[in-house]
Amino acid sequence: MMSSHFEPDAALISAARERISAYAVRTPVVESPALNRELDARILIKPETLQRAGSFKFRGALNRALQLTPEQRAGGMVAWSSGNHGLALSYVAKELGIKATILMPQEAPRTKIDGVRANGAMVRLYDKTREVREEIGAQIAAETGAVIVPPYDDPYVMTGQATLGAEFAEQARAQGLPLDMALFACSGGGLVSGASCGVHGVTPETRIYSVEPEGFDGMARSLAAGELTKAPASGASICDALLVPVPGKLTFPVCQKHLTGGLSVSDDEVKAAIRFAYSQLKLVVEPGGAAPLAALLAGKLDVRGKTVGIVLSGANTDADKFANFITAA
Structure with missing residues (x-):
């Protein structure tokens, strides 16, 4: 694909x-x-x-999660997001019983950070000035077998x-x-x-x-x-x-x-x-x-x-x- x-x-x-x-x-x-x-x-x-x-992010997150193989589901998902993609993916993960880790910038809106946590996902806050979210995501995926779900690309x-x-x-x-x-x-x-x-x-x-x-x-x-x-x-x-x-x-x-x-x-x-x-x-x-x-x-x-x-x-x-x-x- x-x-x-x-x-x-x-x-x-x-x-x-x-x-x-x-x-x-x-x-x-x-x-x-x-x-x-x-x-x-x-x-x-x-x-x-x-x-x-x-x-709207719910649609894309859902379409991705529903096409994970059983092996991929076992490894969970990881994503980076200033908020809505993370909220959507964590919501979908909760609905489907899949683990999720969401990388969020420290200055993301509090309601979005709290919402992701309330959905049961792991939140990893990062410092935009010193850390590269894609690198952190790749590291988590390599360590846990999680599938990376990008926010748009x-x-x-x-x-x-x-x-x-x-x-x-x-x-x-x-x-x-x-x-x-x-x-x-x-x-x-x-x-x-x-x-x-x-x-x-x-x-x-x-x-x-x-x-x-x-x-x-x-x-x-x-x-x-x-x-x-x-x-x-x-x-x-x-x-x-x-x-x-x-x-x-x-x-x-x-x-x-x-x-x-x-x-x-x-x-x-x-x-x-x-x-x-x-x-x-x-x-x-x-x-x-x-x-x-x-x-x-x-x-x-x-x-x-x-x-x-x-x-x-x-x-x-x-x-x-x-x-x-x-x-x-």
């Missing part, structure tokens, strides 16, 4: 949807009349915040995320509203690469955009340059889930083929989107998960008269930070 170029095709996506269907939530599609009026468009919102483990994970795109495009088409455009948050590109394949399998004409934090917009820069390009990653961003400065080696070629372009959003634009989701949609959305909504509210695209799909990709945020986001105007 591994090669220098991998793209989830219709058969793989269909098999993955069947495989995960007993566990994953088919999240709904909702609309906000206020948002539609404001943008003069039909904005179809898919709150993957309601997915088990609180993010992995065929099984990308195919799991593709199920989200296929499901969304089908739901839109079933409403008689095929997607003219679709926006997905992007870090290493696992979601947008997989989801774009899923969408284009249903509606090939949909224009798809990645959305990243300003300064961490490696996908947008890479798409513009036509080659892997690292974002400066200077300064900070509240989007803790979207801080990978350069796309994955597997995800980028897929995005080159399927994406129309890449967008970036500021912290203030993301905060405005979090407040909008809370007040208008009654949804808790973490900063990274609000990026596509932020792009629309900030007018990054001309969407007038169009049907636009956005995914709110995660809901895992510290309570005190969330309170600040929704109360500070």
